[in-house]
Amino acid sequence: MKLHLVGGLLVCAIVAAIAASGDGAAGPQPPSGNDELRRQLGALEKRVEALEDRLRRQAPPGSIVVPPVAPMAQPLPKGWQQREINGMPYYLVPALEAPSSSLPSAK
Numbered sequence: 001m002k003l004h005l006v007g008g009l010l011v012c013a014i015v016a017a018i019a020a021s022g023d024g025a026a027g028p029q030p031p032s033g034n035d036e037l038r039r040q041l042g043a044l045e046k047r048v049e050a051l052e053d054r055l056r057r058q059a060p061p062g063s064i065v066v067p068p069v070a071p072m073a074q075p076l077p078k079g080w081q082q083r084e085i086n087g088m089p090y091y092l093v094p095a096l097e098a099p100s101s102s103l104p105s106a107k
Helices: 002-021 034-057
Strands: 081-085 088-092
Touching: none
Parallel strands: none
Antiparallel strands: 081 088
């Protein structure tokens, strides 16, 4: 028991001596190269801020609408007529030139 007490007192004495021998400085002084690093850090932070602003000004990916490509317009064959209903085109196509000659007559 006495051994533990003596050991504890010895550790406390060593810690107290180390604390008293300090010159009052908070810690080791940083090297002089930190000024250059701080300037680089400031420049990089400005660049990141500029890039983030540019990203905010861009349109979101889903908002870009690509218009469909219209097929090339070709002339209609002879006799065909283009019509439209509800915005959708449809075509009237003549079935036969002479309907009475090819169809049997109903009696």
